[in-house]
């Protein structure tokens with residue numbers, strides 16, 4: 001099923017979130033979720049809204065659109081800049097093929113590479129970091145991004161948000177902290193993570209508003 005959220009946009013582009021509308025039973029914890037195989041969802045270009053005066057930025061990855069939809073809600077609530085993480089080699093549209101690749105990467109510690117222009121992040125105080133849970137932890141594209149650009153996040157408030165299949169955030173925040181340390185980042189503060197079921201992101205508006213308010217206060 002391919003549900004297009006015509007009313008939801010990010011960086012002026014509509015979002016396709018493939019898990020929405022599925023019952024918990026049909027959804028089966030994200031199992032089987034297809035994507036468009038582009039990692040940018042639909043025919044979209046990677047989202048990229050960069051201004052000279054914003055003090056916060058949303059940096060996110062999304063394979064099947066749920067985290068992107070969550071990112072769009074945070075963008076609307078905060079009016080921040082936006083940067084979508086893009087991979088050199090996109091994950092397949094087919095879930096089983098994605099799972100096989102993800103398992104191989106994990107077992108061989110052979111993580112993928114990002115392919116994107118990353119601006120100087122010096123102007124930002126806060127980074128809203130969006131990802132999804134894969135195998136109970138941080139998804140590999142997010143790991144790949146942090147492993148290259150983590151030192152640029154030094155001293156910033158990190159606000160993690162994620163969509164997941166019902167098993168919760170796992171050790172993803174601890175993984176982010178460990179990678180940042182490895183990259184030499186220091187002085188980071190962490191907000192409480194926002195954790196949303198991938199098939200219910202369209203119902204998360206009130207939680208997003210509350211979460212953003214807490215971070216900005």
Ligand SMILES: Cc1cc2nc3c(=O)[nH]c(=O)nc-3n(C[C@H](O)[C@H](O)[C@H](O)COP(=O)(O)O)c2cc1C
Pocket residue numbers: 019029030031033061062063064065066067068095098099102131132133134135136137163164165166167168197198199
């Ligand atoms: C390879 C793979 C592994 C996953 N592993 C888990 C998991 O361990 N726990 C969980 O709750 N959800 C898991 N999921 C479900 C995703 O976290 C969920 O579908 C998420 O909303 C996808 O976000 P996206 O649409 O932004 O890509 C997995 C999904 C994939 C594709």
